[in-house]
Amino acid sequence: MTVYTASTTAPVNIATLKYWGKRDANLNLPTNSSISVTLAQDDLRTLTSAATSESFEKDTLWLNGKEESLTNKRTQDCLQDLRGLRNQLESQDASLPKMSQWRLHIVSENNFPTAAGLASSAAGFAALVVAVAKLYKLPQDMSELSRIARKGSGSACRSLFGGYVAWEMGEAEDGLDSMAVQVLPQEAWPEMKAAILVVSDVKKDTPSTQGMQLTVATSDLFKERITSIVPKRFVEMKEAIENRDFPRFAEMTMKDSNSFHATCLDSYPPIFYINDTSKKVIRLVHSINAFFNETIVAYTFDAGPNAVLYYLEKNEEKLFAFLYKLLHQVKGWEPKYNKEQLNGFINTFENQYKDKIEFFIDPELYQGITRIILTRVGPGPQNSEECLIDQSTGLPK
């Protein structure tokens, strides 16, 4: 049995201009363009190996060690497109193995707990598409592949690039012009860091696809968001990124998160993703920026209560003086900083800031937060030497 394999990683991305609303649910075509920052893969990534062989009997996925069905429509749409492209190659070169006709085995692993409530579907579909494209030796570039990943999960298209990424909504009915492009590679603005505050919440959220459909159908304010507010902000946020203008980027990021959650609240029945802990984080961020009289940190919230804070490396000491003081009880600091550095944050707070603070610091904030993930802007999908599939059996190692 000949088993062909290929492996790749793909990153998580967190939108700063939110994707919320589908104009075509079948093709995952959005009602507006969006922008995101790709996060470093040391902390958050999916590793996916794809294998194919004439002897495989059915498409099969092993996700984090568990066998899962590959028959869901979204995955099949992606695989069908990839097989179509492979088929074009095979028809041009008869010597190629007829992989487009064979079944696939996919093995995928995240390096972060799914319990963290971080949207892993973007990294998952990006890795799936890239791994299979590599297996098939497809010539398509990342933007072209992003159209396929988009069909799996809208925001997955943005995980095909590193750095700062735009998903252009496009206009075509078939979605051919709805794809991701890179606004700026991470090397051009590498100082961007992110702190993810994982917020405890017992209540299950409305799934985002269902939530989007409800907002599109019922929110009176939503139309204004997609027709006037986001198109203007899309241009301005790209400019802010190109100019590496953090305060402007940060302000638009916060406003867009609020605008998105406002349209959720304006849906009927209303959808709530942010909770009282999220609100405390929002208030804290505004207080810190007011304290320094400068926008040094931005918050953004996806379809859940977790806060993602963006800040520049040069302001880390200022930010962490507050953040570590308030959240030293939660896990996630120690893999990144040693005791001395952590004590430094506390000392900065106690010696330089404490006496000047005029805002309310909630000493119980940490109770609503289960962990902090400290990361930064990072690259797109990477070739992986590690293969999760046993070449001799075609099964997970």
Added chain:
Amino acid sequence: MTVYTASTTAPVNIATLKYWGKRDANLNLPTNSSISVTLAQDDLRTLTSAATSESFEKDTLWLNGKEESLTNKRTQDCLQDLRGLRNQLESQDASLPKMSQWRLHIVSENNFPTAAGLASSAAGFAALVVAVAKLYKLPQDMSELSRIARKGSGSACRSLFGGYVAWEMGEAEDGLDSMAVQVLPQEAWPEMKAAILVVSDVKKDTPSTQGMQLTVATSDLFKERITSIVPKRFVEMKEAIENRDFPRFAEMTMKDSNSFHATCLDSYPPIFYINDTSKKVIRLVHSINAFFNETIVAYTFDAGPNAVLYYLEKNEEKLFAFLYKLLHQVKGWEPKYNKEQLNGFINTFENQYKDKIEFFIDPELYQGITRIILTRVGPGPQNSEECLIDQSTGLPK
């Protein structure tokens, strides 16, 4: 010393189409028309006595037993208008005492704890204006007086009428056409009841005047609300009230509350009035309506976390089966219902509904709620036989 006195009560009103935004902060002219229900005064009212005498030395207010300044601009604007109207009478009839030149003593008491966090300024300014108008024997009708009360506190103008009240925003720069009118007297739709869930919250809200200004200045979605959404809803909600169409009235009430809080969230920095307990109440209301497959109850939230639920008397048993089951621990039931009636609600829940419930009932909801106030639609300001001022001294009794 001759002391002239007059006394009145005035009710609280709770908007179902929200007033949020001033186009003229000085005159309290709103950016949109609004609608409210006036609540019964057995439960919530201000009683105000006004006195004047040539011998009084300064305008003085005693509010709930405490002497307070009457020099704030809003109150002085009201008093100046009232004195102007009195002055017109005096200039037409020289035999009248020259009250317009004399100082005023005002004594005012609420029959509900201000700690409840219920906006008492509407009832307070309405009672102030009506008491002084009565003292001055002014011929102006309630709509004309509502223009004056509006200058004290915007929503006060709606407390000049009972039943269902519209505040027409008007267009004039001087605010002469911005006043309250009655949509329907309470006798025409007396079945409307209200349950106020007083929600505990440690955090002080952004004061509403400050919040409004911030929303007007910074929310991108706000303009859409006031130019397209509210004008349409104003016409439709008046129609729903005139037709006594509870489901339609209820749906618009809920949507408008959500729309208002969405624009607060879209402000920068965002304003939060509803908290996690408020959200649980919102979810519960939608679940109850879904359970009965009929809109039997509506929620609305002002600039704070307290929920006001509107429902029709005929549906009380259905609603209270859930509400008393979940909130029997909070105070406020027993003055209105005896043990047998309260047990009846529990029995209805246990015997008729419990086994059919498919939604999540949060057994800890009561922990976020400090009391329930059970009331209904009620009349406008009432003459009061009780006078809070000692006729011989001109001071509080």
